[in-house]
Amino acid sequence: MRYRDDNKVEAIFDATIQLINEIGFSDTSISKIAKRASVSAATIYIYHENKEDLLYKTYLKIKGKMSEEMFQGVDHTRTVYERFEAIIRNYVDFIQSFKEYFLFLEQIMNSPLPQKWCLEDTASQFQPIFEMFEDGIRQEILKKEDINMLIAYSILPIAELLKTHLKNGTMLNNKQLDSAIKMSWDAIKA
Amino acid sequence: MRYRDDNKVEAIFDATIQLINEIGFSDTSISKIAKRASVSAATIYIYHENKEDLLYKTYLKIKGKMSEEMFQGVDHTRTVYERFEAIIRNYVDFIQSFKEYFLFLEQIMNSPLPQKWCLEDTASQFQPIFEMFEDGIRQEILKKEDINMLIAYSILPIAELLKTHLKNGTMLNNKQLDSAIKMSWDAIKA
Amino acid sequence: MRYRDDNKVEAIFDATIQLINEIGFSDTSISKIAKRASVSAATIYIYHENKEDLLYKTYLKIKGKMSEEMFQGVDHTRTVYERFEAIIRNYVDFIQSFKEYFLFLEQIMNSPLPQKWCLEDTASQFQPIFEMFEDGIRQEILKKEDINMLIAYSILPIAELLKTHLKNGTMLNNKQLDSAIKMSWDAIKA
Amino acid sequence: MRYRDDNKVEAIFDATIQLINEIGFSDTSISKIAKRASVSAATIYIYHENKEDLLYKTYLKIKGKMSEEMFQGVDHTRTVYERFEAIIRNYVDFIQSFKEYFLFLEQIMNSPLPQKWCLEDTASQFQPIFEMFEDGIRQEILKKEDINMLIAYSILPIAELLKTHLKNGTMLNNKQLDSAIKMSWDAIKA
DNA sequence: CATGAATGAGTCTTCATTCAT
DNA sequence: TATGAATGAAGACTCATTCAT
Numbered sequence: 001m002r003y004r005d006d007n008k009v010e011a012i013f014d015a016t017i018q019l020i021n022e023i024g025f026s027d028t029s030i031s032k033i034a035k036r037a038s039v040s041a042a043t044i045y046i047y048h049e050n051k052e053d054l055l056y057k058t059y060l061k062i063k064g065k066m067s068e069e070m071f072q073g074v075d076h077t078r079t080v081y082e083r084f085e086a087i088i089r090n091y092v093d094f095i096q097s098f099k100e101y102f103l104f105l106e107q108i109m110n111s112p113l114p115q116k117w118c119l120e121d122t123a124s125q126f127q128p129i130f131e132m133f134e135d136g137i138r139q140e141i142l143k144k145e146d147i148n149m150l151i152a153y154s155i156l157p158i159a160e161l162l163k164t165h166l167k168n169g170t171m172l173n174n175k176q177l178d179s180a181i182k183m184s185w186d187a188i189k190a
Numbered sequence: 191m192r193y194r195d196d197n198k199v200e201a202i203f204d205a206t207i208q209l210i211n212e213i214g215f216s217d218t219s220i221s222k223i224a225k226r227a228s229v230s231a232a233t234i235y236i237y238h239e240n241k242e243d244l245l246y247k248t249y250l251k252i253k254g255k256m257s258e259e260m261f262q263g264v265d266h267t268r269t270v271y272e273r274f275e276a277i278i279r280n281y282v283d284f285i286q287s288f289k290e291y292f293l294f295l296e297q298i299m300n301s302p303l304p305q306k307w308c309l310e311d312t313a314s315q316f317q318p319i320f321e322m323f324e325d326g327i328r329q330e331i332l333k334k335e336d337i338n339m340l341i342a343y344s345i346l347p348i349a350e351l352l353k354t355h356l357k358n359g360t361m362l363n364n365k366q367l368d369s370a371i372k373m374s375w376d377a378i379k380a
Numbered sequence: 381m382r383y384r385d386d387n388k389v390e391a392i393f394d395a396t397i398q399l400i401n402e403i404g405f406s407d408t409s410i411s412k413i414a415k416r417a418s419v420s421a422a423t424i425y426i427y428h429e430n431k432e433d434l435l436y437k438t439y440l441k442i443k444g445k446m447s448e449e450m451f452q453g454v455d456h457t458r459t460v461y462e463r464f465e466a467i468i469r470n471y472v473d474f475i476q477s478f479k480e481y482f483l484f485l486e487q488i489m490n491s492p493l494p495q496k497w498c499l500e501d502t503a504s505q506f507q508p509i510f511e512m513f514e515d516g517i518r519q520e521i522l523k524k525e526d527i528n529m530l531i532a533y534s535i536l537p538i539a540e541l542l543k544t545h546l547k548n549g550t551m552l553n554n555k556q557l558d559s560a561i562k563m564s565w566d567a568i569k570a
Numbered sequence: 571m572r573y574r575d576d577n578k579v580e581a582i583f584d585a586t587i588q589l590i591n592e593i594g595f596s597d598t599s600i601s602k603i604a605k606r607a608s609v610s611a612a613t614i615y616i617y618h619e620n621k622e623d624l625l626y627k628t629y630l631k632i633k634g635k636m637s638e639e640m641f642q643g644v645d646h647t648r649t650v651y652e653r654f655e656a657i658i659r660n661y662v663d664f665i666q667s668f669k670e671y672f673l674f675l676e677q678i679m680n681s682p683l684p685q686k687w688c689l690e691d692t693a694s695q696f697q698p699i700f701e702m703f704e705d706g707i708r709q710e711i712l713k714k715e716d717i718n719m720l721i722a723y724s725i726l727p728i729a730e731l732l733k734t735h736l737k738n739g740t741m742l743n744n745k746q747l748d749s750a751i752k753m754s755w756d757a758i759k760a
Numbered sequence: 761c762a763t764g765a766a767t768g769a770g771t772c773t774t775c776a777t778t779c780a781t
Numbered sequence: 782t783a784t785g786a787a788t789g790a791a792g793a794c795t796c797a798t799t800c801a802t
Contacts, residue, residue: 024302026216040763110300112214152350157342187377191785230788406596420784490680492594532727540722567757571764610767
């Protein structure tokens with residue numbers, strides 16, 4: 001008996017993300033993914049039940065990677081602001097290091113797929129964000145608003161900004177990033 | 191000869207938006223659109239060169255509708271803050287009145303299609319936003335930041351918030367909207 | 381009541397021949413013909429029952445034109461050889477003056493369409509050829525062979541030769557034509 | 571994996587030729603070919619890139635078969651006349667044994683397809699004919715004419731004659747064949 | 761584990777034709 | 782007479798998926 005060939009699995013994962021970013025959802029077929037991954041289309045079905053399952057697993061893997069990167073060095077011993085800044089800087093690093101992952105996620109999140117998948121479960125992965133905001137509210141450092149609102153005003157604008165930069169092929173410099181962090185903080189601070 | 195039937199054109203437009211929102215890009219086929227619009231698939235090709243052209247025209251039409259709604263009552267005689275609030279409230283009205291249009295746009299904007307279409311031209315439709323922010327900066331009311339940044343911190347969070355509400359089937363109440371507007375202003379004011 | 385518009389009829393006729401020569405049978409559609417003829421597809425159905433009828437009428441018209449050209453100045457007062465040479469020279473003139481007609485005919489004649497159309501009737505148009513050969517045989521000037529055979533050895537080679545020239549974009553010069561006529565005569569003379 | 575099924579390939583080949591001869595170019599569709607070959611339409615695309623590629627490969631295969639048959643027993647040790655007669659008799663055998671192949675070729679050669687395919691390369695397959703004629707001219711046995719002309723007067727009439735017979739459902743008897751060979755020789759001999 | 765072969769169902773698109781004007 | 786609109790049927794081709802090896 002032979003073992004799971006992680007090279008192939010990885011190649012399929014990469015090909016999927018690349019193609020969806022390059023040509024979009026509706027033009028990305030299993031056979032194109034297979035070709036890009038230098039693998040037979042049938043091989044994909046060894047590791048994934050069907051096309052949607054492939055997308056879902058790809059999505060989960062990226063989301064995992066993202067939360068992993070996002071919360072490095074973020075723990076309860078730090079102040080709310082320290083955690084806030086660390087999370088944002090980690091997020092920016094993630095987006096810039098794994099552009100394709102990020103754009104893939106954006107595309108998925110704006111499609112009807114998440115509805116189909118009932119995605120509450122993944123929320124748990126982002127627990128540290130909720131905790132940080134809750135701590136901030138409790139300590140009266142942050143505005144007493146719904147946490148989704150705090151996210152929408154502090155984290156999402158950063159993502160949006162980077163998205164624009166990625167699409168224009170430009171880079172966000174340190175000064176701009178500092179400004180952005182300041183604006184995020186201004187928007188949510190009490 | 192028969193005359194151009196605008197009902198058919200409209201039905202195709204509606205069906206396209208509905209289906210893309212319901213089942214997503216890759217599952218929306220011309221024949222499904224035709225069926226939903228109670229029209230022959232061939233009829234679609236009378237009014238649209240091909241599938242992508244159909245999407246593009248649909249996109250343009252919605253974008254037009256959106257800018258039309260967004261700037262009602264917004265003119266240079268108003269203060270920066272008045273214009274700011276009006277635009278945001280118009281935008282919120284648009285999103286809530288034409289949920290499907292909004293979600294369609296989000297889906298398009300996060301796909302690789304816009305890159306293909308080279309969309310700078312449509313920026314002109316949103317001139318009033320740029321003017322408002324430029325005026326605000328000049329009058330030292332607003333932060334001296336890149337305008338994309340101001341947009342990312344004041345307008346997009348609102349969209350994001352509403353997106354969440356739409357997907358959850360909840361409504362944004364007046365109090366929440368007032369808070370949001372305040373947060374937007376806090377984020378960008380000098 | 382309006383009258384038959386011969387310009388339109390002619391434009392359709394021309395467009396049909398052009399397209400069939402350029403892109404072939406299977407790629408020539410009514411709508412392409414209509415576009416080339418600057419006419420609505422529906423207009424074609426005023427003058428022709430259906431697509432096959434269009435082809436058939438086009439074929440007949442060309443065949444008529446061809447026999448008309450081929451027998452100019454050919455009558456019983458001339459000797460067999462005179463008639464023979466005249467017919468061949470007329471035929472060469474026809475092919476060179478109306479290349480498209482000729483190539484269209486060749487294409488039709490090598491398709492299964494003639495079988496469908498039962499084309500004995502058009503043979504009568506080429507009566508003078510048969511008479512000439514019959515006279516030649518009776519006068520023991522020509523070989524006592526089946527007339528189709530005499531045609532195959534005297535007239536068809538000329539057509540074949542010109543076909544090659546047409547496809548290469550070259551011209552048959554007078555010397556070559558004289559040689560060809562000599563070879564034709566050698567092949568069939570007693 | 572499953573192995574390449576040459577029966578399927580052959581069935582597709584046969585079906586293509588049959589249909590093109592029976593109903594012509596424009597009515598022969600991939601799905602009809604598939605049905606006739608008892609194969610899924612998709613299977614055709616495993617072996618052929620597209621419809622035109624299918625036609626082209628079919629054409630090449632037939633042309634190969636034809637040259638193979640045509641030059642059996644034809645070599646330089648034979649006299650020019652011996653080679654001439656052998657080639658013609660082989661050709662006649664080929665046409666009568668593989669009527670469908672022959673008619674298919676005629677139909678292709680009179681369509682615009684060959685122009686698209688730039689067919690000089692296949693000329694090399696028919697080298698022995700050119701060599702025979704060149705030898706004949708050098709030995710002053712044959713007329714000093716362009717070789718295409720010699721072909722047009724000696725070989726093509728035979729093809730034409732057989733075409734007529736095939737379409738009428740009649741057979742060329744030995745006496746007729748002998749006459750034809752004599753006429754061919756008369757036309758080209760010095 | 762891996763894959764080329766195979767296919768029914770589906771894709772987008774064009775077809776020949778008719779109809780209302 | 783002339784034609785844009787309309788469409789069911791069919792076109793070529795690709796899809797996601799399965800199977801035999």
